[in-house]
Amino acid sequence: MHERLFSYPATLTRYRSAPLLAARERFLSHCADRGYTRAGLKKIAWQLLVAVNGVLVQKHLVTRAEIEHEGRRHGGRFLRLRIRHRHPTSTRQLFVHTTTAWLEFLGRLAPEPSSRSPFQQSIAAFEHFMREEQGLATATIHTRQQRINEFLTTLPKRVRSLRHISVHDIDRFLVLQSHRGWSRASLGALASTLRCFFKFAEARRWCPTGLADAIESPRIYADEGLPRGPDWSLVQDLIASTEGTDPTSIRDRAVLMLLAVYGLRRGEVARLQLEDLDWDAKQIRLVRPKQRRVQHYPLVRPVADALAKYLRDVRTRCPHREVFLAMKPPTRPLSPSAISAVVRYRLADLGVSIRPSGAHSLRHACARHLLAEGFSVKQIGDQLGHRCASTTLHYTKIDLSGLRQVAELSLRRVL
Secondary structure, three states: OHHHHOOOHHHHHHHHOOOOHHHHHHHHHHHHHOOOOHHHHHHHHHHHHHHHOOOHHHOOOEOHHHHHHHHHHOHHHHHHHOOOOOOHHHHHHHHHHHHHHHHHHHOOEOOOOOOOOOOHHHHHHHHHHHHHHHOOOHHHHHHHHHHHHHHHHOOOOOOOOHHHOOHHHHHHHHHHHHHOOOOHHHHHHHHHHHHHHHHHHHHOOOOOOOOOOOOOOOOOOOOOOOOOOOOHHHHHHHHHOOOOOOHHHHHHHHHHHHHHHHOOOHHHHHHOEHHHEEOOOOEEEEEEOOOOEEEEEEOOHHHHHHHHHHHHHOOOOOOOOEOOEOOOOOOOEOOHHHHHHHHHHHHHHOOOOOOOOOHHHHHHHHHHHHHHOOOOHHHHHHHHOOOOHHHHHHHHHOOHHHHHHHHHHHHHHHO
């Protein structure tokens, strides 16, 4: 493997004469199979060379703390060997990451000491309840688990059981999130999640009775949390900014078009499979997890061209069936958060600062655009995959320019 990376005989000899040659070559081949470039493999080879010339290889099992210590010990060496590197700290972090992955690949990474949370069993039972009995979507289950874990980690160390949690602890957490800038709508959703969890716990007598009913949500005013999104002209500028020929722009163009033209959620774009693109029928097959149904959309020409160019010129051949992959190795599907990051980074490149700035803002922009074009609430709801019309009705209240014209006209008549 090293022969493919290094051509100078002296350099090749240095790498091949170092300890654990076979183990290092197996890991390099593993990384090559995962899509790492030649430059990336050379960097990994250099990090492994540093590792095998240290004290770590003398142990059968190595802890992560020992790898961190070795990275700090070699800090000066990293700076000397990579003097052109402006951030030697990031080089040490790369050493820790690469060495950890290599030792784990070899089965020589010591397991972390158990830090089992006293609430872990309760959360697992609640997750099973949401999935098997309530039938909630995976994204909803994940979000609720994340919120509950955030709350439980803020509890004092003396609280080791759900029986010891008080309403004061819950109120304190809600106030903390409010100080962090959460809106009333977000706080209301958080309170609802905690209320569901403690009702579940009360039914199993894990916590005091009445705790769930004592959780108060902030007052939510009618239509307070109206959906917001950029103007359609800004969406067009955003898509136009991806007209470059570099691989990232080609991929991002297809992502942005799916979000803006079809109003897809970020998770729906991330989960899109190669089999969901029916080129013969010119359709996109979309699985709606919230509605538990499948929808088919016409594959319009601009979106089809963007997808075809990405699949033909950019996407690498790999076992993954997801359409969109990360540009940097290892080869892996884009996560929902990465889909939102595409939108945020592109807006930042345009010098635009809006809230929200993630993928969902383009979903709102799509709804506003359809409303301005005269589509009915039913048609917009079908396009966005809404379960009930009341969700779509929110978009009829955000046509600010239209409302302003009506107000001005009415005032003229009154005056």
